[in-house]
Amino acid sequence: MALPVLEARIxxxxxxxxxxxxxxxxxxxxxxxxxxxxxxxxxxxxASGAGKTTVLNCIAGMVRPDAGRIxxxxxxxxxxxxxIHLPVARRRVGYVFQDLALxxxxxxxxNIAYGLANLDRQEQKTRTDSVLSSFRIEPLRHRKPAQIxxxxxxxxALARELVTDPRALLLDEPLAALDLPTKSxxxxxxxxxxxxxxxxxxxxTHTRDEVFALGxxxxxxxxxRILAQGTPHEVMTTPxxxxxxxxxGFENIFDAEVEAVHEDRGTxxxxxxxxxxxxxxxxxxxxTDDQATPREAATQEVxxxxxxxxxxxxxxVTPGEVTAGEVTAGAVTAADPPPTVNSALVLETPLVxxxxxxxxxxxxxxxxxxxxxxxxxxxxxxNVFPGKVFTVERRDVIILAxxxxxxxxxxxxxxxxxxxxRDALGIAEGREVWLIIKTHSCHLxxx
Amino acid sequence: xxxxxxxxxxxLATLVALALLVLGLPIAYWITYSRWRLKFLVEAVVALPLxxxxxxxxxxxxxxxxxxxxxxxxxxxxxxxxxxxxxxxxLVGSILYSLPFAVQPFAAAFAGVDxxxxxxxxxxxxxxxRTFRRIILPLSxxxxxxxxxxxxxxxxxxxxxxxxxxxxxxGVTRTVSIDIYDKVQAVDYAGANQTAQLLxxxxxxxxxxxxxVNRAVGYPxxxxxxxxxxxxxxxxAGA
Numbered sequence: 001m002a003l004p005v006l007e008a009r010i011x012x013x014x015x016x017x018x019x020x021x022x023x024x025x026x027x028x029x030x031x032x033x034x035x036x037x038x039x040x041x042x043x044x045x046x047a048s049g050a051g052k053t054t055v056l057n058c059i060a061g062m063v064r065p066d067a068g069r070i071x072x073x074x075x076x077x078x079x080x081x082x083x084i085h086l087p088v089a090r091r092r093v094g095y096v097f098q099d100l101a102l103x104x105x106x107x108x109x110x111n112i113a114y115g116l117a118n119l120d121r122q123e124q125k126t127r128t129d130s131v132l133s134s135f136r137i138e139p140l141r142h143r144k145p146a147q148i149x150x151x152x153x154x155x156x157a158l159a160r161e162l163v164t165d166p167r168a169l170l171l172d173e174p175l176a177a178l179d180l181p182t183k184s185x186x187x188x189x190x191x192x193x194x195x196x197x198x199x200x201x202x203x204x205t206h207t208r209d210e211v212f213a214l215g216x217x218x219x220x221x222x223x224x225r226i227l228a229q230g231t232p233h234e235v236m237t238t239p240x241x242x243x244x245x246x247x248x249g250f251e252n253i254f255d256a257e258v259e260a261v262h263e264d265r266g267t268x269x270x271x272x273x274x275x276x277x278x279x280x281x282x283x284x285x286x287x288t289d290d291q292a293t294p295r296e297a298a299t300q301e302v303x304x305x306x307x308x309x310x311x312x313x314x315x316x317v318t319p320g321e322v323t324a325g326e327v328t329a330g331a332v333t334a335a336d337p338p339p340t341v342n343s344a345l346v347l348e349t350p351l352v353x354x355x356x357x358x359x360x361x362x363x364x365x366x367x368x369x370x371x372x373x374x375x376x377x378x379x380x381x382x383n384v385f386p387g388k389v390f391t392v393e394r395r396d397v398i399i400l401a402x403x404x405x406x407x408x409x410x411x412x413x414x415x416x417x418x419x420x421x422r423d424a425l426g427i428a429e430g431r432e433v434w435l436i437i438k439t440h441s442c443h444l445x446x447x
Numbered sequence: 448x449x450x451x452x453x454x455x456x457x458x459l460a461t462l463v464a465l466a467l468l469v470l471g472l473p474i475a476y477w478i479t480y481s482r483w484r485l486k487f488l489v490e491a492v493v494a495l496p497l498x499x500x501x502x503x504x505x506x507x508x509x510x511x512x513x514x515x516x517x518x519x520x521x522x523x524x525x526x527x528x529x530x531x532x533x534x535x536x537x538l539v540g541s542i543l544y545s546l547p548f549a550v551q552p553f554a555a556a557f558a559g560v561d562x563x564x565x566x567x568x569x570x571x572x573x574x575x576x577r578t579f580r581r582i583i584l585p586l587s588x589x590x591x592x593x594x595x596x597x598x599x600x601x602x603x604x605x606x607x608x609x610x611x612x613x614x615x616x617x618g619v620t621r622t623v624s625i626d627i628y629d630k631v632q633a634v635d636y637a638g639a640n641q642t643a644q645l646l647x648x649x650x651x652x653x654x655x656x657x658x659x660v661n662r663a664v665g666y667p668x669x670x671x672x673x674x675x676x677x678x679x680x681x682x683x684a685g686a
Binding site: 060062087088089090091093094095097102103104105114115117118160161164 | 568
């Protein structure tokens with residue numbers, strides 16, 4: 001039986017920030033999360049400022065939550081009601097900081113043995129030797145942190161925490177600075193170590209690639225709330241919320257209205273009702289709701305949550321759609337409404353339980369849009385419509401083209417293609433093209 | 448040369464430096480890590496001797512240690528003699544006078560230790576005391592050396608305070624700087640020069656020591672995941 005080894009319910013309100021962009025002293029940020037972390041890797045994913053590090057700091061005991069309960073391996077670390085707040089030194093939680101914080105005046109071996117002071121010498125030596133060999137840093141034993149490489153330092157930092165047999169391991173982007181091969185070798189060793197011990201590992205990152213590379217589970221955090229959780233594939237490839245879609249790299253997001261529902265075919269048609277909702281950047285905290293008082297903001301959240309469940313019911317999906325992980329309803333805050341248009345563009349999308357006339361959002365990856373220079377006939381893709389290229393941008397070996405639709409020049413798509421494809425089709429500014437999008441490349445996202 | 452005065456001065460300076468090592472560490476620790484709102488007042492008091500004329504400090508000490516003050520009376524009841532114009536009185540005055548020269552380098556060194564190292568130490572189960580002993584102190588070596596040597600050197604050279612609190616009693620409170628003053632008053636320029644030169648050389652040597660130690664032991668402040676600062680030329684020297 002797999003026990004949920006780390007349970008956290010954390011609520012924390014932070015003092016208003018004076019001199020914020022809105023100039024409002026009312027603006028306060030709050031953290032409100034609840035999750036269970038079973039043994040193995042769990043990714044805590046979110047943009048900068050989402051509250052990822054604060055979650056770790058609360059679990060580690062460096063920040064005291066206002067309310068909630070944190071339990072690791074059957075030990076209560078924090079309980080607001082019972083007034084339990086174990087001091088950092090007694091939590092036995094491993095925490096690897098972004099800057100690693102190796103003790104510069106101690107050797108690798110001394111760094112690793114630092115947390116074993118309460119054990120006798122023989123036991124210290126046995127444990128240190130074992131972890132030194134597991135992380136392949138035995139030859140570095142007598143060196144100081146300044147005398148070893150970056151990747152080696154990461155290994156020492158991990159070993160130093162793991163040797164103490166922690167109840168849980170918290171990693172705050174410790175591998176962010178490393179190249180991919182070095183990183184994956186370290187992760188392999190960490191996984192191997194953890195196979196026997198089954199410690200819950202909470203790994204914070206803001207990089208999408210790391211989510212797919214590491215995660216058995218992912219928690220998506222935005223503005224102090226968990227938006228979605230599940231396997232990386234579920235959460236990241238079929239995002240239920242706009243924020244998740246943005247974080248997961250869906251470059252094209254549109255407001256849309258359901259025009260017709262074809263239950264027999266498992267599809268529906270949606271009319272695009274806005275220009276692109278977002279650019280590739282994650283929305284910053286300048287939306288109007290930030291200026292509202294916390295109470296007003298909360299009301300807005302509840303309101304939008306109700307709308308969500310009434311219209312798109314994220315939990316009820318047709319069998320045709322990949323089942324996503326749990327979705328926390330009522331967690332999406334209202335964003336700036338994009339300029340509304342009443343375009344003639346209609347997209348065919350997968351079916352969700354909803355009625356004609358309801359509003360939702362459609363997210364499409366730039367890499368899922370195909371271009372053709374002549375009108376494709378007899379093609380399985382259901383969304384085929386003409387457009388015109390108006391900018392072409394090169395990023396390394398990737399070409400990003402912005403294409404206006406002929407149906408409505410205000411509606412534009414970002415399309416990703418290869419250098420070879422650009423040259424073969426002669427994609428350049430002003431080129432008339434056909435856009436092709438499969439039905440299942442149109443992901444429906446709650447607003 | 449007045450060897451008696453020299454011996455007395457060195458004894459005094461050594462005791463002051465040792466006393467400040469013991470007293471200064473907790474004060475510096477408190478100044479560095481306390482979150483008390485009125486901490487700045489304590490910092491100002493500790494720094495006062497830097498700006499106050501030694502005669503002012505000496506004057507108040509004279510009163511505070513004299514036979515009419517509670518402290519002076521207590522000391523008299525305990526030992527049978529007053530604190531003023533004694534070596535002990537001189538010691539107390541010198542400790543106060545050199546306090547900032549020890550506490551400020553200590554506190555600066557403590558503040559230079561990366562907070563994340565302290566957090567890491569706590570995460571690994573270490574108590575505050577263990578963190579202080581194993582992390583803060585070793586990483587503050589340069590500050591400890593600086594503070595101790597500065598308080599020693601500063602005591603060597605003090606004059607006004609000694610005159611006010613200690614007077615000029617040979618073998619008890621007559622220090623080297625007073626001796627130089629006496630010799631100049633007596634138009635013994637050769638004798639004054641001899642002693643002055645000795646003080647100059649000692650002070651220079653001490654300060655050179657401070658800078659040499661700082662250079663040799665210096666851990667880069669805020670050491671984290673940075674590029675190695677001092678690369679070991681032999682590569683794996685320890686391996």
